[in-house]
Amino acid sequence: MASDPQIDELAAARRLLVALDFDGVMAPLVDDPSTSRITPAGAAALERLRALPATWVAFVSGRPLGELARLTESGPDALLVGSHGVEVSIRGELADVALTDDERARMARLEAALTELVTAVPRARLEHKPVGFGVHTRRVEHTELVAPLQRAAREAADSIGGFTTRAGKDIVEFSVRAVTKGDGVRMLRELLTAEENAPTTVLYAGDDVTDEDAFAVLEPGDLGVKVGEGETAATARVADVAAFAELLSRLATAREASARSL
Ligand SMILES: [Mg+2]
Incomplete structure (x- = not known):
């Protein structure tokens, strides 16, 4: 479980990117992957985070971009990385994936x-x-x-x-393209950092082997959260989707408090 000091430190970051795997992190794993949905508790926490100043939510998934946008009910402002870093959509602008x-x-x-x-x-x-x-x-x-x-x-x-x-x-x-979720997270961080010329702190959460590439690009001050069992480079762990939604909710509460005190 991520301790409260870790949450408080994240909450106080000047600029915070909350980058999330979808399946097994925000949405429970189900037999028919087309029916996966973010849990109500997770959706509520994300809504609170998105409403905060200098706070961004992004999804980084192995799913194709179009499917990820549909399942996360993303609007035109969304930051989405699909197909393990191959497909990227930044506020509606698509990166090109044309094959040779x-x-x-x-x-x-x-x-x-x-x-x-x-x-x-x-x-x-x-x-x-x-x-x-x-x-x-x-x-x-x-x-x-x-x-x-x-x-x-x-x-x-x-x-x-x-x-x-x-x-x-x-x-x-x-x-057929050799990029990873780590490339996706690095790109999102660089983009946000360049936009306001200030460093961006990252929370990344994932449940699967491919998320280890994203944990590997985290820097001091960031937080990696592994959801569920398994070996990981992440420094924090929660048991399941419900526990992670609770962590996001605690983060939202702490960041709301620090936004008020600014
Ligand atoms: Mg996953």
């Missing part, structure tokens, strides 16, 4: 290989992403088939070459 001919050709080869592999395993699912694919195994009932499927998928990507592979919860992902 070579990238497109390698994507097509991998798509064919993965489609064949996934079709052979009941209830496995192939997700098409803007710059890659996700092999989902959360709903696979014959769990002994998961490891061989993941291994074969990795071998297919390795033999084509040029793919970055990420293992997450019940998913292996392949991306």
